[in-house]
Amino acid sequence: MLQVAGTSYVGHVILGASDVYGAFAVVFGLLVWLALLARVTLVASEVNVVRACRFWPRSLGGTQLTPGDRAATAQTAEKAGQLVGRAMTSGDDVGR
Numbered sequence: 001m002l003q004v005a006g007t008s009y010v011g012h013v014i015l016g017a018s019d020v021y022g023a024f025a026v027v028f029g030l031l032v033w034l035a036l037l038a039r040v041t042l043v044a045s046e047v048n049v050v051r052a053c054r055f056w057p058r059s060l061g062g063t064q065l066t067p068g069d070r071a072a073t074a075q076t077a078e079k080a081g082q083l084v085g086r087a088m089t090s091g092d093d094v095g096r
Contacts, residue, residue, distance in 0.1 A: 006033065 010029050050056050053075065055068045065073075 006029075010025070013025060050068075053071065055072050057066050058068045058072070059066050062069075
């Protein structure tokens with residue numbers, strides 16, 4: 001639906017423009033379309049993670065933790081512990 005509306009709008013705007021302005025409009029329109037798709041993809045992937053890991057609902061103030069806050073904190077601590085464990089078992093000297 002969004003694509004149909006965008007196509008009709010671009011067609012209407014380009015109809016009265018010269019060839020040079022039309023080419024610039026097409027390039028600009030494609031860049032805007034790609035930026036919109038990138039943002040939609042980013043939001044969709046964030047929503048997917050929140051739904052899969054059950055990180056919802058989250059508190060906005062941070063004073064009272066919700067179950068989503070506790071799950072996110074627990075997962076972050078678990079990942080951090082895994083990273084520390086890897087650094088300790090790999091034999092790398094961190095202080096050098």
